[in-house]
Amino acid sequence: MARVLITTDYLRPGDEADQYLTARGHTTVHTPLAGVRDIRRLAAAYADAEAALVGHEPLSAEVLSRAPRLRAVVRAGVGYDSVDTDAAARLGITVSNLPGINANAVAEYTLGLLLAAARRLVQSATGVAAGGWPRQEGRELRGSTLGLLGYGAAARAVVPLAQAFGMRVVCTTGVPRAERADPTVSFVELSELLPSADYLSVHTALTIRTRGLLDAAAFGRMKPTAVLINTARGAVVDERALAEAVRTGQIAGAALDVVGEEPLPADSPLRNVENISVYSHLAGQTAEAREASGREGAAELVASLAGRPRFAVNTAHSHGSSPEGQEG
Incomplete structure (x- = not known):
């Protein structure tokens, strides 16, 4: 059976994911990796692992090359840009993600950021904490236009929530036309979406x-009244350009759950810019989404070890499974 490394910081020994893996004969090693992750620490964690259920740590070609026994990696979430999937394939490592696993959580959180921005909730709470009593007017979402950049599971889950608030939804996406099934959403090019959106949400x-x-x-x-919402990936946004755009009034503000470097560096251009709020990558972090990602991540890991991954995002050129893996 396999030695399984679990680095996702909210998964714990004895939880549902752990029980699923150990019940199938696998040995689990919990090594939560959060904050700044250096190559030496990562390489040491992965040195003896045959499979891994991982968080956001950067699995570069160098780190993967130091994991000679590794055969399967599962990202306990949707995004997998932190993993060098091509290098993994060359090394015979299958990489999977969990598509749509936290779509509802992200959609609800997106609406929370929209409401916080529209009603200036952060500014109000900060002002009260500082001894003031700010009473600036906010705006209603009803009648405004929400632009979606992307049309994956989370974006699709945002649509009915936004429409319940009376928002018009437009979207630009690379999803094939056959998959754009919602007649209530206007699909446009980015050049048309940008000037029309009152709120631009990145997905x-x-x-x-x-x-x-x-x-x-x-x-x-x-x-100039538009607000940017980002719950996807920080690097989609040029952060220096965003800070300058908000500072000079080109756009009204931004609510960012993700940034290019996490945690946010002390010298980030996003710091101390009025009307830019940065949150700590919480969009998918609900109890329900965490339970689902642990459960489904463990199941995908077992399937991958058996050579039958359901959600592989690469093809391991020399991938093979041991007889023990097939028993899982």
Whole structure:
């Protein structure tokens, strides 16, 4: 049976995921990896692992090359840009994610950020804590336009929630036309979405094409009253350009659950910019989503070890499973 490394910081010994794996004969090793992760620490954690259920730690080619026994990696979430999937494939390591596992959590959180921005809730609470009693007016969501950048599971879950608040929803996406089944959503090009959105919510994967997609030119095409919401990946946004756009009034503000470097560095250009609020990557972190990701992540790991991954995002060129793995 396999030695399974679990680095996701909210999964614990004895929980449902742990019981699922140990009941199938696997040995689990819990090594929560959070905050700054250096290569030496990562390499040491992965040195003896045959499979891993992982968080957001960067699994670079160098780290993976130091894990000679590793055969399967499962990201306990949706995004997998922290894993060098090509290098993993060359090394015979199957990488999987859990598509849609936290879509409801992310959708609800997105609406929370929209409401907080529209009603200036952070500014109000901060002002009261500082001894004031701020009474600036907010705005209602009803009648405004929500632009979605991406149309994955989380974005699709946002649509009915936004519409319940009376918002019009427009979307730009690379999803094939056949999968754009909602007649209540207007699908447009980014060039049309940017100037029309009162709120722009990012739900796209981080790829070569989307890295830095929201740059100074993009902010220059948005309404001066527009607010950016990002619950996807920080690197989709040019952070220096965003800080300048908000500071100069090109757009009204931003609510960011994700940033390019996490935790947020002390010298980040996003710090101390009025009307930019940065949160600590919480969109998918509900009790329900965590339980589901642990449960489904463990099941995907067992399937991967048996050579039958359900959600593989790469093809391991030399992947093979041991007889022990097939018993899981």
